[in-house]
Amino acid sequence: MAPYEPEQDTSEAGELRVGRRKAARYVVPVAVAGVAAATIGLVPALATSGDPDLPKVTAQELIEKIAASDTQQLSGTVKISTDLGLPSMGGMAGGFGGGGGADRGGDDEGGGDSAADPKSKLMELASGTHTLRVAADGPDKQKVSVLEDAAEYSLIHNGDEVWAYDSASNEAYHAKGFQVSGERGDKGDKGQAEPPAGMPATPEEFAEQALKAVDDTTSVKVDGTAQVAGRDAYRLVIEPKQSGSTVGRITVAVDAKTGTPLKFTLTPSSGGAAVIDAGFTKVDFGKPSASTFDFAPPKGAKVTEADEHSAPGRDFEGRDVKGRDFTDKAKGGKEFKEEDLNDLKVIGEGWTSIAELRLPGGQGLPTAGSGDVPPDAQKLLDSLGDQVSGKFGSGTVFSTRLINALVTDDGKVYAGAVTKDALVKAANAAH
Structure with missing residues (x-):
């Protein structure tokens, strides 16, 4: 060699x-x-x-x-x-x-x-x-x-x-x-x-x-x-x-x-x-x-x-050239607007960059107790996530071997190719 x-x-x-x-x-x-x-x-x-x-x-x-x-x-x-x-x-x-x-x-x-x-x-x-x-x-x-x-x-x-x-x-x-x-x-x-x-x-x-x-x-x-x-x-x-x-x-x-x-x-x-x-x-x-x-x-x-999906500006998955959905079903099918990005921010730089955004409605994940999620789906979510807490309050971390995401109970999401500890640290710093 x-x-x-x-x-x-x-x-x-x-x-x-x-x-x-x-x-x-x-x-x-x-x-x-x-x-x-x-x-x-x-x-x-x-x-x-x-x-x-x-x-x-x-x-x-x-x-x-x-x-x-x-x-x-x-x-x-x-x-x-x-x-x-x-x-x-x-x-x-x-x-x-x-x-x-x-x-x-x-x-x-x-x-x-x-x-x-x-x-x-x-x-x-x-x-x-x-x-x-x-x-x-x-x-x-x-x-x-x-x-x-x-x-x-x-x-x-x-x-x-x-x-x-x-x-x-x-x-x-x-x-x-x-x-x-x-x-x-x-x-x-x-x-x-x-x-x-x-x-x-x-x-x-x-x-x-x-x-x-x-x-x-x-x-x-x-x-x-x-x-x-x-x-x-x-x-x-x-x-x-x-x-x-x-x-x-x-x-x-x-x-x-x-x-x-x-x-x-x-x-x-x-x-x-x-x-x-x-x-x-x-x-x-x-x-x-x-x-x-x-x-x-x-x-x-x-x-x-x-x-039927080939209107100007769309691909055949029904998205515009930036990959965004044209309609928001949660808002009665209204046209997508730039503000629907929910104040997307990027924390940090390089390989440890973390995306921060808000869930629609400013609330955390729906639960079976609220009637918004079937019990079987709730069991799946619980099995995939880890409960965490800190200055930001509490939330759930969903993990893969590459991408992790923290969803807080007050409706914020922190996601990136970073560790669970890095997500919690970012959420605490943003609190």
Whole structure:
């Protein structure tokens, strides 16, 4: 293994920020933007072996290599393992309005829920091990196929169209008028909208988010080499300098030849298994066949159209370009207003930033005793939360291995990738 220069001092943070901004801008568009897909089942462990002897590079040079990467075409298989310390969400999706089922109503064209709707797959990414087959040919053609035991879920973006198909239910979801540039075109009454936002699905997308966090509160260094999916790679390590964050370290394996991130691993400060581990098991940087991105619904498939969600400024989840709901059901369906952000504040900086906001109505969580929550739902909330108290009064902390949130009895919420003690300290300081 080649020697490496010591960790870079944060006096270089300005240069690092320039590099990571470029990297975030030019990272390869390998999956359908904001793909909301997952899978069931296991695949062989990620193929990593050996420490290839590569020329030494600094963290700055490696970030610039990522920024200069112009990978527009690839295909391969990605394995994602997520361990947030939550129960599996797959079977719960239907109870929260997602997922499929034969009892749903709705016509074949427009309206109604669909088992193929990408947002119905979103919660499944929160836990377990998933396998995705991905392909990309520039910014206008991407495909993600979710491999299940006896079925397959596919999400295809081709030009201004998005198709999703669930073979288990033989249902398809279709949306037109989409583009990935983020610019809104003038298409009359319908306009253009972006593909649905969702969790990252590839090492590139995870790495983009991590690089956005590089600042004076961050340690960045190159820590050896690895081989991922048969390719030589450098290991870029990103770590918080502050105490109190739930993030221990982030490791990104960067392809030595192309600068493409091949593997992303986030380890919590509490230790143990990675919270997120996403990497290629196979990858090919050749041009995929044009037929890869072709799709026509199979005979007899139920097709749900998303045209009714394509009004200017909305995506097909019924949100505006900032991701906000257009209506507030608690307020009788009134149009969303900026003040509905409930005085959102950010406490602290960097990895220990905490968001503070008020719940609607200035009250704490509803309870079974008030008649607002079914008893079974109350039991679930109680099992997920820990009671805490301090100068702020009392409240409940809901914890995962990465994100924690404190909901006080007087209707305030403190949330971030920080420890429970950090949340209580922030609430006390704001009291």
